[in-house]
Amino acid sequence: MTDTIDHWLDGKPWTGAGARRSPVYDPSTGATTAEVRLGDAADVDVTVASARAAFDEWRASSLSKRTSVLFDLRRILSDRRDELARVISSQHGKVLSDAAGEVQRGLEVVEFACGIPQLLKGGYTEQASTEVDVYSIRQPVGVAVGITPFNFPAMVPLWMCPVAIACGNTFILKPSERDPGASLVLAQAWADAGLPDGVFNVLHGDAEVVNALLEHPGVDAVSFVGSTPIARHVYETATAAGKRVQALGGAKNHMIVLPDADLDAAADAAVSAGYGSAGERCMAISVVVAVDPIGDELVEAIAERTRAIRVGPGHDPASEMGPIVTGVHRDRISGYVDAGAADGVRVVVDGRGLAVDGHPDGFWFGPTLLDDVQVGQSVYTDEIFGPVLSVVRVPSYEDAVGLVRDCAFGNGVAIFTRDGGAARRFTFEVEAGMVGVNVPIPVPMAYYSFGGWGDSLFGDTHVHGPEGVHFYTRGKVVTQRWADPATRGPDLGFPTHT
Numbered sequence: 001m002t003d004t005i006d007h008w009l010d011g012k013p014w015t016g017a018g019a020r021r022s023p024v025y026d027p028s029t030g031a032t033t034a035e036v037r038l039g040d041a042a043d044v045d046v047t048v049a050s051a052r053a054a055f056d057e058w059r060a061s062s063l064s065k066r067t068s069v070l071f072d073l074r075r076i077l078s079d080r081r082d083e084l085a086r087v088i089s090s091q092h093g094k095v096l097s098d099a100a101g102e103v104q105r106g107l108e109v110v111e112f113a114c115g116i117p118q119l120l121k122g123g124y125t126e127q128a129s130t131e132v133d134v135y136s137i138r139q140p141v142g143v144a145v146g147i148t149p150f151n152f153p154a155m156v157p158l159w160m161c162p163v164a165i166a167c168g169n170t171f172i173l174k175p176s177e178r179d180p181g182a183s184l185v186l187a188q189a190w191a192d193a194g195l196p197d198g199v200f201n202v203l204h205g206d207a208e209v210v211n212a213l214l215e216h217p218g219v220d221a222v223s224f225v226g227s228t229p230i231a232r233h234v235y236e237t238a239t240a241a242g243k244r245v246q247a248l249g250g251a252k253n254h255m256i257v258l259p260d261a262d263l264d265a266a267a268d269a270a271v272s273a274g275y276g277s278a279g280e281r282c283m284a285i286s287v288v289v290a291v292d293p294i295g296d297e298l299v300e301a302i303a304e305r306t307r308a309i310r311v312g313p314g315h316d317p318a319s320e321m322g323p324i325v326t327g328v329h330r331d332r333i334s335g336y337v338d339a340g341a342a343d344g345v346r347v348v349v350d351g352r353g354l355a356v357d358g359h360p361d362g363f364w365f366g367p368t369l370l371d372d373v374q375v376g377q378s379v380y381t382d383e384i385f386g387p388v389l390s391v392v393r394v395p396s397y398e399d400a401v402g403l404v405r406d407c408a409f410g411n412g413v414a415i416f417t418r419d420g421g422a423a424r425r426f427t428f429e430v431e432a433g434m435v436g437v438n439v440p441i442p443v444p445m446a447y448y449s450f451g452g453w454g455d456s457l458f459g460d461t462h463v464h465g466p467e468g469v470h471f472y473t474r475g476k477v478v479t480q481r482w483a484d485p486a487t488r489g490p491d492l493g494f495p496t497h498t
Contacts, residue, residue, distance in 0.1 A: 005036040008187040011197035016043040022177045027093030027323040028313035030361035036180045039205040041212045048218040051143045051170040054198030059168040063117040072193035074110045089314035091179035093322040106158030108446040113162035131483040138473035140168035142220035150176035151280040163468040214238040235458035247458040250383040251411035256289045256400045261416040267301035273440035274389035275367045289400045295393040306349045324363040333386035340379035346371040410453030
């Protein structure tokens with residue numbers, strides 16, 4: 001028997017009307033451990049109606065009430081972080097330490113949202129005109145939807161829902177059907193924190209549910225994180241339906257290593273950022289750009305560390321890297337390595353066909369290092385989203401920066417150097433949304449905003465931080481006068497500020 005993962009509506013589990021289900025696997029064993037209900041258009045109608053009904057009361061709630069709920073949510077999630085990490089690891093496959101780090105990153109956004117009274121403060125101008133005052137306020141947009149990816153089933157929802165709800169919106173989470181368990185842990189935590197029914201709902205589903213949400217007249221804003229083709233579809237469909245949209249797409253993050261860099265530190269960083277979470281991160285380093293003449297030495301240092309990585313079940317404390325999320329995705333990754341080898345790429349460390357003792361049916365793919373990768377090959381141009389690290393060799397700094405400039409993606413980028421002048425020049429010139437200097441994964445803290453350039457972002461607003469508050473609110477300017485009406489008469493001229 002397998003468990004059934006329900007939706008969440010009005011503060012409790014809900015079966016919905018949709019008859020379809022999708023399997024949820026333990027990636028370490030390949031076994032089906034649960035089935036998740038897949039909603040349909042009718043379920044979307046019910047869920048949006050619930051969120052819409054809850055909106056008027058929640059938007060009228062005091063900031064003190066909202067912060068009280070958020071502080072309680074922060075405490076509850078902190079107390080349950082081990083439980084949440086285990087659920088993530090069991091369905092995604094990432095090792096427990098990585099899952100715990102994901103939970104911590106999500107908690108930091110909850111902490112940021114606890115400051116919503118300060119974040120929502122407007123401006124006030126007295127006597128803007130004679131006996132006229134002007135002030136600005138920000139108000140919630142309404143019903144917000146979060147469509148989130150499999151690779152961070154807790155962190156990415158927590159990038160969205162605490163800020164949206166703190167701003168006075170209601171929220172519908174559509175998590176990935178591959179690892180949906182974490183969404184219900186979050187839902188229960190919100191309920192236990194005292195959030196009113198209907199303010200946070202979870203609706204599982206696939207493209208049918210996504211498209212219905214994007215076009216539903218009761219939805220006001222959509223946040224998305226996923227691949228670039230789907231991000232483009234989400235943006236175009238939802239904006240055509242008149243919605244506010246932030247859609248974060250794929251990435252091909254470059255890490256440039258200059259000849260003066262500390263090569264041991266650079267090799268450590270490349271391995272950590274390339275193979276952590278089995279490379280299933282939008283901020284993973286997938287391309288190391290070795291600037292002559294350090295290519296041979298750098299590749300050897302990375303290879304030595306790559307061969308030493310311990311791959312195993314996520315729940316095993318000895319494991320440093322877990323399995324791939326599904327067998328289909330593992331085979332897709334293998335296909336890219338096959339294509340690269342056929343194109344003349346040198347496979348320095350080969351993760352294809354990896355076997356893990358005691359888990360013959362797990363979705364295993366070992367850390368893989370490719371050298372002499374050329375621009376135009378699929379292993380360079382496409383987002384592989386797996387533990388495949390490509391090394392491209394270039395003769396100069398200018399050539400390295402040119403690679404980043406010419407890449408369609410612009411999510412994150414890093415440079416490793418001891419030269420402060422070169423680092424400053426790089427941060428000024430490079431075209432990417434997040435930049436690291438001797439930091440391989442420059443994910444901002446919660447009080448800054450996360451987002452890329454180019455095909456890594458559709459829309460104008462990044463996630464969480466100040467831009468998150470801006471996304472989930474609309475500005476309103478009020479001009480008021482309280483003068484004695486007896487002293488005034490009609491004036492049909494254009495109003496001026498005198």
